[in-house]
Structures are given as C-alpha cells and as structure tokens.
Amino acid sequence: MTSHLRLGVNIDHVATIRNARGGEHPDPLRAALAAAAAGADGITAHLREDRRHITDDDLDRMIGSISLPLNLEMAATDEMLAIALRHRPHAACIVPERRAERTTEGGLDAAGQHNVLAPIVTRLRDAGCRVSLFIAPEARQLDAAAQLGAPVVELHTGPYSHAEGDAIAFELDRLRTAATYGAALGLEIHAGHGLTFDNVAPVAAIPEIAELNIGHFLIGEAVFTGLDAAIRRMRAAMDAARG
Numbered sequence: 271m272t273s274h275l276r277l278g279v280n281i282d283h284v285a286t287i288r289n290a291r292g293g294e295h296p297d298p299l300r301a302a303l304a305a306a307a308a309g310a311d312g313i314t315a316h317l318r319e320d321r322r323h324i325t326d327d328d329l330d331r332m333i334g335s336i337s338l339p340l341n342l343e344m345a346a347t348d349e350m351l352a353i354a355l356r357h358r359p360h361a362a363c364i365v366p367e368r369r370a371e372r373t374t375e376g377g378l379d380a381a382g383q384h385n386v387l388a389p390i391v392t393r394l395r396d397a398g399c400r401v402s403l404f405i406a407p408e409a410r411q412l413d414a415a416a417q418l419g420a421p422v423v424e425l426h427t428g429p430y431s432h433a434e435g436d437a438i439a440f441e442l443d444r445l446r447t448a449a450t451y452g453a454a455l456g457l458e459i460h461a462g463h464g465l466t467f468d469n470v471a472p473v474a475a476i477p478e479i480a481e482l483n484i485g486h487f488l489i490g491e492a493v494f495t496g497l498d499a500a501i502r503r504m505r506a507a508m509d510a511a512r513g
C-alpha cells in the first residue's frame with residue numbers, strides 16, 4: 271500500500287468557464303494556487319488540440335508560478351510533444367482525443383497505438399517527464415503500457431463513475447483487478463475521471479493506487495462551497511477511505 275494517496279486537482283473547467291465569455295476571469299492559475307493552499311498534491315491540466323480548456327498562455331503562466339508538480343495531459347501528437355518538451359512538466363499523461371485512439375472503454379488504446387506511442391513515451395522520459403498513459407482497466411492495456419516503458423498508468427474510472435446498480439460492483443472489481451495486475455508489472459497506478467464525494471471512497475481504498483486526478487466535480491462543487499472547502503472535503507474523504 272502506498273501510504274499517502276495523492277490528490278491531483280484538474281483545473282481545466284475553470285478555464286472552460288472563463289472561455290465561455292473570453293477575458294481573464296476566472297483564472298485557472300488562481301485556481302491552481304488555491305488548490306495548492308487547500309492541500310492538493312499536484313495540478314493537472316489538459317492542453318487540448320482545440321484549446322477548449324486551458325490555453326498555451328495558461329500553461330506558460332502555470333509553469334512559471336506554481337510550486338506543485340504539474341501533470342500535463344496531452345494527446346500523442348507532434349504539436350503536443352514539442353510543447354511538453356519545451357516546458358518539461360513534472361508529469362505528462364497521454365490521453366486520447368480522437369475516437370480512433372480510444373479503446374471501447376474510452377481510455378488510450380495503448381495496445382493498438384504502440385508504434386505511435388513508443389517514440390513519444392521515450393522522448394518524454396528522456397526529457398525527465400514522468401510519463402503516464404490514461405487507459406481502461408484491462409490487462410491488455412496494462413501489458414501494452416509496460417511494454418512501452420511508461421512508468422505510470424492512470425486507470426479510467428469513467429465506467430465506474432457512470433455505472434448504476436450491479437454494474438458499480440462489476441466496474442469496481444475491474445479497477446481493483448487492474449490495479450493489482452498493473453502493480454505486479456511494476457507500474458505506478460493512478461486513477462481518475464468522474465470521481466465525486468459519493469463515489470471516491472471505494473477507489474481511494476484500493477491499496478495500489480498512488481494518485482487520483484479529480485476535476486469537474488470539484489470545480490462544480492466550488493460554485494456552492496468554494497474551491498478550498500471542496501478540495502479539503504475530497505482530501506478528507508480520500509484519507510478516511512485509505513485509513
């Protein structure tokens with residue numbers, strides 16, 4: 271069991287709100303600084319090819335101003351690779367953006383995209399970035415991640431988060447099995463997507479998981495309670511599940 275379960279706060283949807291009007295408010299950098307003050311262990315941001323969330327300028331400002339490790343989510347493209355190599359964030363998480371890059375579960379098709387991913391994983395690793403692959407909780411994808419030399423995988427918790435009835439236990443079991451299998455392969459295990467106060471505990475309790483990345487729910491909850499309170503409550507829920 272990794273003792274401290276890290277919380278990466280994804281600030282993309284602060285940028286989504288700002289972008290709805292243009293201008294500068296609300297500023298995702300301010301959210302990143304507030305997340306740090308609230309006890310986040312890292313900041314996660316997805317520079318999408320269409321820039322619908324954060325922008326290049328947001329990334330420039332964050333790299334220069336935040337003290338927490340930055341986890342840059344990025345598509346496996348030449349453009350994103352060049353940006354990541356220029357900024358050298360602490361971590362780079364490769365995510366699918368196009369349908370053809372996804373598995374049926376919505377994660378990156380690490381198995382099917384081996385030839386595209388191999389040089390990108392190598393170049394990011396050589397630049398000192400901790401590379402992770404956002405994948406479905408499937409043995410085939412974990413095997414592919416290990417073969418690619420990615421030290422970290424992030425298990426896609428979307429199917430678990432959206433499940434109802436008996437499917438919840440089924441999806442949770444897939445996450446547990448994948449976490450055990452991936453850790454045995456030597457991979458560091460992260461998880462994320464769709465996590466909330468109500469569904470985070472069983473995932474946080476999986477002992478092999480070292481980090482959760484959570485965004486949309488926290489930013490939404492911040493409308494009602496403030497970002498600081500939302501992050502502190504999530505942190506407490508994770509710690510209680512782990513304890």
Ligand code: PXP
Binds near residue numbers: 363424461462464465
């Ligand atoms: N992890 C990855 C790789 C993501 O792409 C995202 C955003 O979809 C998240 C975690 C956070 O998901 P959410 O915003 O649903 O909490």
